[in-house]
Amino acid sequence: MPALEMAQETGTLIAWRKKEGDSVRKGELLLDVETDKAVMEIESPGDGVLAGIRVQEGAVVPVGHTIAWIVAPGETLPAEEQSIQSGRKMGTIPAPASSIEAPAAEREGTQGGPKLSPKARRLAREKGIDVTSLRGSGPEGTIVAEDVLARAGSGPSSPPLAQTPLGAVGRLMAERTTRSWTTVPHFFVTREVNASALLAAREKLAATIDQDQGVRLTYTDLLVFLTARALQQHPRINATWTGDTIRDNPEINIALAMAVDEGVVAAVIHNADKSSISQIALQRGGLSERARAGRLRPADVAGATFTISNLGMFEVDAFQAIITPPQAAILAVGRIAERVVVEHSSPVVRPMMSITLSSDHRVVDGARAALFLAELARALQEPERFFPAC
Numbered sequence: 001m002p003a004l005e006m007a008q009e010t011g012t013l014i015a016w017r018k019k020e021g022d023s024v025r026k027g028e029l030l031l032d033v034e035t036d037k038a039v040m041e042i043e044s045p046g047d048g049v050l051a052g053i054r055v056q057e058g059a060v061v062p063v064g065h066t067i068a069w070i071v072a073p074g075e076t077l078p079a080e081e082q083s084i085q086s087g088r089k090m091g092t093i094p095a096p097a098s099s100i101e102a103p104a105a106e107r108e109g110t111q112g113g114p115k116l117s118p119k120a121r122r123l124a125r126e127k128g129i130d131v132t133s134l135r136g137s138g139p140e141g142t143i144v145a146e147d148v149l150a151r152a153g154s155g156p157s158s159p160p161l162a163q164t165p166l167g168a169v170g171r172l173m174a175e176r177t178t179r180s181w182t183t184v185p186h187f188f189v190t191r192e193v194n195a196s197a198l199l200a201a202r203e204k205l206a207a208t209i210d211q212d213q214g215v216r217l218t219y220t221d222l223l224v225f226l227t228a229r230a231l232q233q234h235p236r237i238n239a240t241w242t243g244d245t246i247r248d249n250p251e252i253n254i255a256l257a258m259a260v261d262e263g264v265v266a267a268v269i270h271n272a273d274k275s276s277i278s279q280i281a282l283q284r285g286g287l288s289e290r291a292r293a294g295r296l297r298p299a300d301v302a303g304a305t306f307t308i309s310n311l312g313m314f315e316v317d318a319f320q321a322i323i324t325p326p327q328a329a330i331l332a333v334g335r336i337a338e339r340v341v342v343e344h345s346s347p348v349v350r351p352m353m354s355i356t357l358s359s360d361h362r363v364v365d366g367a368r369a370a371l372f373l374a375e376l377a378r379a380l381q382e383p384e385r386f387f388p389a390c
Helices: 079-090 118-127 145-154 168-183 196-213 219-233 277-292 366-381
Strands: 010-016 029-034 039-043 048-051 060-062 069-071 186-194 254-260 263-269 306-310 329-333 337-343 346-360
Touching (some): 168 263, 196 219, 196 277, 196 346, 196 366, 219 254, 219 277, 219 306, 219 329, 219 366, 254 277, 263 277, 346 366
Parallel strands (some): 254 306
Antiparallel strands (some): 010 029, 010 060, 029 039
């Protein structure tokens, strides 16, 4: 089971793309794995034959656990693995369960309650099973999926609870945002920005990019481009907290918070500071399509150094976002709406937008955050400095 992101402990094997005995080539799609961020397509690491499949679809597997072998044509499995496979065929070794147990820390129930595997907990919620009445057949009496399914098939159970079970994305998003909010010292800086020039820039640039690149230019694309340039001038905002030191990141990789059915995923525009506006639009378009289809690739969610969350399309005026550790900051962007402002001592109506920077105070102080936001506000109000055609 590959490690597809930082701090990942398990992955759910969603589907095998090949069968036992099939030939595979390096780079060919081999299986689908679900992490807390998305379902990802995993490619074969080499040429050969798929053999010795240990884990079936639906299994929750610890990172690093052997799930299958890729062997050369005519090559046999290691002796120990042959013995395991032979024992399973003869029935002397049990076949792999539909879920591999997670680490003990993940199996613990509430204080004084039963131990459950993650899959057993989900099934119990879905089927309305009272787990306190079950005897676990797993290690140390842990209740596993088979125990819940056996009870579900043996007779009536209590009425289903009015709950919505969380998938891997939703569950781990909840865990990580809770951990971030309770352990990272957040503070917030907000600016109101006149978006008149930004509106004009998008209109002029879109006429070319939409036609030439076949992708619709969005305000988010402009935000990514201009934010990356502001981060170049303020690298501390792009830094990482390592636990006891601050690490400067040589790359500027901007994650975009994208809504999916189960929650939010953060897809990454890599090297945003070195990409043209059309390249950013193409990257963002591809990421959006794969995110909606639940087919983000490992590279699509790896390596982010900064995040933008734009809720303008949902008619949100302003909000404060939660930082994604170990990143030092996240930018929350509201909608563009007409408001009355004062210019030269007179009230006028202008299209305005609110931008809020959430910062980790261990990495970024108030002055640094304010200077960065001022730089970004200037870029948003003067995009012609970066796009001469405007």
